Amino acid sequence: MKKILAGLLVVIAALYFFINKQDSNTLVIYSALEQYRNDDLKAHLAEKFPGLNVQIMYMPTAKVAAKVQTEKESSDADIVLGIETGYMEKMKDALADVSEYSHLDYIEGMLPEHGKYLIWESYGGGFAVNTEILEKYGIDEPKTYEDLLKPEFKNRISIQNPKSSSTGYNFYLNLRNVWGEDKALDYFDKLNENVKQYSESGSGPVKLLIQGECAVGTALTYQVVTEINNGNPLKMIYPESGSPYSLDGVSIVKGKNDKQDVKDVFTYLVNDYLVYDKDHYNPGKILEGQESKMKNYPEDIKYADMTGIDDLELRDELLGKWKY
Incomplete structure (x- = not known):
């Protein structure tokens, strides 16, 4: 009986997520960042985009790559964040070209030539x-x-x-x-x-x-x-x-880049919040002229x-x- 109940709860949770995902105001980010950083990002997005229901789901980097590579455009994820570049390369065919979104000046050679992701951090x-x-x-x-x-x-x-x-x-x-x-x-x-x-x-x-x-x-x-x-x-x-x-990256799942909300959130992520994240969480240098604001960072x-x-x-x- 307990197994049946547990199974029903899983099905109900999945249906709830699926129904909410159909709402045009719902946007899903698969993130491999630490939970405290995900929580902070969600708070910033809620303030910046009050009309959007942004769901940030923590998921290990290899699992994100496996899911997105398999599911492609049918993936629940709109954006993937904090995924190691090796795994970004592995699933690059399932990612949109995001090379034109960033207005920041990256260190020469930092970005992939194919443009399927931008670098989020160096750690x-x-x-x-x-x-x-x-x-x-x-x-x-x-x-x-x-x-x-x-x-x-x-x-x-x-x-x-x-x-x-x-x-x-x-x-x-x-x-x-x-x-x-x-x-x-x-x-x-x-x-x-x-x-x-x-x-x-x-x-x-x-x-x-x-x-x-x-x-x-x-x-x-x-x-x-x-x-x-x-x-x-x-x-x-x-x-x-x-x-x-190593480096990790951020991108849009192919097919999701035709949604204006996804474009707007991604543009904010890779231009504004990325700089905030470097100032407050990980100052690893990826941008020209980037200076650490974190006390005691070597x-x-x-x-x-x-x-x-x-x-x-x-x-x-x-x-x-x-x-x-």
Whole structure:
């Protein structure tokens, strides 16, 4: 009986969404951004477009790509946001040409020539440490990847699982590029001895650092700086090979670009809200002359070799060799 009731509730919810989606005043955005950023965006859109019912649905980047690539014009989504560029490339045939929407001055070479999406953000990372934990146990700050193999870090490290986290994959790919595949895999086998937890999400290690459960974690710069500004005893350290990074994008699902509401919202997103988002959430540089307004955000970050970041076949190959 419970299974039947649960099934009915799912059907009712789906019908409710379908009926609302038929309303010309409903616009759907599939977003892979953090929930707090989605909430803020929704509030801004409600103020800017009071006559629209904008629904922002959080969905992991790979799932968005799979759905849109399969459903194409029949997708519930009108706009996709915060999707890694590798997956944007994978579903580009299901996306509209949006090259004429942006009036911003992107860094040369930042935008794809085919025009099927615009870059939303650049996010890079490094080692985040809890300075109080290091001081408590008399542990020196790690400066290199090899430092994380030291016995004093046993059960004091958290990293992302690259199979579920793009942040984790960024570190994995960078080490493969710098050291070669065999040495990188051997390194992670050794590092496993010191890892307390593999996080499913990119922000997982930061949460453990704040809770004092770990001393070191791989993390995104903007997430760590946000927590530093919130008063948490964290510090960002970059390995010698540089900050692993990737890009994500924003676009309109093909066939939805003939709707005026979609055009209006997208134009606002990629010209006005994008700048607001860089000022308040992720200052990673994608625009000419872009200056960070986020307190404590580092300048002149050296970025790592991310050759192959958009190669999904390479991603599948490397993830197939990941043991943890």
